[in-house]
Amino acid sequence: MGSLRVLGAARSLRQDDSVLKQTVRPGTAKRMLKFSRPYAGLLSIFLLVVIVDAVAGVASPFVYKDIINNGILKQNVPLIIKLAVLAGALGAFDATLGLAQSYLAAKVGSRIVLLLRTKLFDHIQKMPLAFFTRTQTGALVTRLNTDVSGARTAFTDILSNVVGNLISVALVFGAMFLLSWRITLAAMVLIPLFLFPARWWGRKLQKITRESYDLRAAMNSLMVERFNVAGAQLAKLFGRAQDENREFATKAARVSDITVTQAVYGRLFFMALMLMAYFATALVYGWGGALAAMHILDVGTVVALAALLGRVYGPLAGLSNIQVSLMTALVSFDRVFEVLDLAPMIQEKSNAVAIPRGPARIAFDHVSFRYPTAADVSLASLESIAVPDKLPEKTVLRDVSFVAEPGELVALVGPSGAGKTTITQLVPRLYDVQSGSVAIDGIDVRDATLESLHQRIGTVTQEAHLFHDTIRANLLYAKPDATEEELNEALRAAQISTLVESLPKGLDTLVGERGYRFSGGEKQRLAIARLLLKAPEIVILDEATAHLDSESEAAIQKAFQEALRGRTSLVIAHRLSTILEADRILVVQDGTIVDRGTHAELLERGGLYADLYRRQFANAEVKASASPG
Numbered sequence: 001m002g003s004l005r006v007l008g009a010a011r012s013l014r015q016d017d018s019v020l021k022q023t024v025r026p027g028t029a030k031r032m033l034k035f036s037r038p039y040a041g042l043l044s045i046f047l048l049v050v051i052v053d054a055v056a057g058v059a060s061p062f063v064y065k066d067i068i069n070n071g072i073l074k075q076n077v078p079l080i081i082k083l084a085v086l087a088g089a090l091g092a093f094d095a096t097l098g099l100a101q102s103y104l105a106a107k108v109g110s111r112i113v114l115l116l117r118t119k120l121f122d123h124i125q126k127m128p129l130a131f132f133t134r135t136q137t138g139a140l141v142t143r144l145n146t147d148v149s150g151a152r153t154a155f156t157d158i159l160s161n162v163v164g165n166l167i168s169v170a171l172v173f174g175a176m177f178l179l180s181w182r183i184t185l186a187a188m189v190l191i192p193l194f195l196f197p198a199r200w201w202g203r204k205l206q207k208i209t210r211e212s213y214d215l216r217a218a219m220n221s222l223m224v225e226r227f228n229v230a231g232a233q234l235a236k237l238f239g240r241a242q243d244e245n246r247e248f249a250t251k252a253a254r255v256s257d258i259t260v261t262q263a264v265y266g267r268l269f270f271m272a273l274m275l276m277a278y279f280a281t282a283l284v285y286g287w288g289g290a291l292a293a294m295h296i297l298d299v300g301t302v303v304a305l306a307a308l309l310g311r312v313y314g315p316l317a318g319l320s321n322i323q324v325s326l327m328t329a330l331v332s333f334d335r336v337f338e339v340l341d342l343a344p345m346i347q348e349k350s351n352a353v354a355i356p357r358g359p360a361r362i363a364f365d366h367v368s369f370r371y372p373t374a375a376d377v378s379l380a381s382l383e384s385i386a387v388p389d390k391l392p393e394k395t396v397l398r399d400v401s402f403v404a405e406p407g408e409l410v411a412l413v414g415p416s417g418a419g420k421t422t423i424t425q426l427v428p429r430l431y432d433v434q435s436g437s438v439a440i441d442g443i444d445v446r447d448a449t450l451e452s453l454h455q456r457i458g459t460v461t462q463e464a465h466l467f468h469d470t471i472r473a474n475l476l477y478a479k480p481d482a483t484e485e486e487l488n489e490a491l492r493a494a495q496i497s498t499l500v501e502s503l504p505k506g507l508d509t510l511v512g513e514r515g516y517r518f519s520g521g522e523k524q525r526l527a528i529a530r531l532l533l534k535a536p537e538i539v540i541l542d543e544a545t546a547h548l549d550s551e552s553e554a555a556i557q558k559a560f561q562e563a564l565r566g567r568t569s570l571v572i573a574h575r576l577s578t579i580l581e582a583d584r585i586l587v588v589q590d591g592t593i594v595d596r597g598t599h600a601e602l603l604e605r606g607g608l609y610a611d612l613y614r615r616q617f618a619n620a621e622v623k624a625s626a627s628p629g
């Protein structure tokens, strides 16, 4: 038990003290406590166990004292046996309580992780799209994972080490004082003599360890670089093998040297802790023994003092690094809170109204828009996960006004980067306008409930995304209570049922990232099936420019017609059939609407539309008329 405690202390001393340089926002400690409030019951049980355990630990040396004084010295064998059994039982009790302690600390810790994780997931889901376009997803996920588990480790550490050790140390010293205050004082003076060097060596060890990682990394990257084909070829062509060997040997030698230093410091560190234990014990036996020989102290007390002392270095060493443990916890929690504190830019007003069902009218009124910067999304402080802004802010849309009457098909055409996709993103409120307004049925989208917006508007993007799940699950995402019949009907209308039926597992085929690979056009049709299930009043369609081969063209066109029928629709058009059917075409250039009208009107007027038509659409016309049928 003693050496285990020393080892635990060694781990705590080696904890990275670079956290001490970090600053934590005020109030973090209070919030951290608030997070543990739901577990107040468990925590009190934990504290109780810690106290009882510490008392049990202090009790056994007193049993030894009795064995010696009243048993051995008075030749009372039955008492010796009784007390020895008691000491054994106390040990078993102590071990069991230790287990209970670990269990409780782990339980509270993992409950807190659960709470933090679900809170974070929920919060991040509420973030506007701008948050995700400006976030490095990988970095965000890693950060949330490490911070959340950091928070847990720190919490468990504080609970079991800091609280447990404090109680142990206090009780042990109290008991020692009762036995002999002089020897206890002397031992207490001795302890810092060794604890300070141990701390110093612990820090040094940390630094050396970090350095050894760097040296190893340098050596490894040299190997990786030289052993790949291009590197090997270069070395051979230039005949530099000798120099290469020398360089590698230098790096490898440095690694070898630091390994030795590391071993020595590791041992020194451990040695300081062990020496402290040996010397303090020697002191107790030496001085205490002398006093016992002079009949000032009894023998049992000396042995009890030595045994008590054995229980104090571990907790003491652990406590000597208390600031690092506390700071690690605070920093982890602070970083989690930082993410929780990001206010979602797009929020529902408290008095938001639901957009009534039924035919919808979309109106853009003098809309100006620019994409939010990282600072707008309040991500600027999270450098490690935010994508820094390199480009100057620029206005993407200027003075855009138009109306789509109920059931109308409005087509957006224009050169790449003109702002077509941006216009469509303002309707479901993926972004908010800077000035002007976007309204559905006369209700500004900023005054509408988010739920009603999501229900009324269906979108099929250029790159239709499917979750890594079955086709059925992807479809049910739009309408969780859809019947089998409804699913099949949607697939049929979207012109994709033949394909789905031909798959061995049908609707239960896995799609997405690592599943069945649909082509771009097939994916879009599946997305249309999803949209049909949702049956929104407004449809936003970003026609794909790619996968417009004649094969799926006809199917996609039919699927689109199905999706648009009777609905107010905003379509970014890349195909001739769409612009021919459109009630109105908006020509977008550089973020403004430069012309509007029907195909015939616009063509007659000439200008940008006629140009675009010749380049983009007339081509399709030729292709369409060339293909038989």
Ligand SMILES: Nc1ncnc2c1ncn2[C@@H]1O[C@H](COP(=O)(O)OP(=O)(O)OP(=O)(O)O)[C@@H](O)[C@H]1O
Pocket: 133, 371, 396, 414, 415, 416, 417, 418, 419, 420, 421, 422, 423
């Ligand atoms: N998330 C974003 N953050 C900042 N700027 C953006 C963002 N998305 C688009 N932009 C910029 O806004 C402008 C309009 O982009 P948009 O995607 O609306 O063009 P588009 O007309 O749909 O083009 P395409 O036909 O190529 O799809 C472009 O200059 C683009 O660089």
Ligand SMILES: [Mg+2]
Pocket: 420, 421, 422
């Ligand atoms: Mg676009």
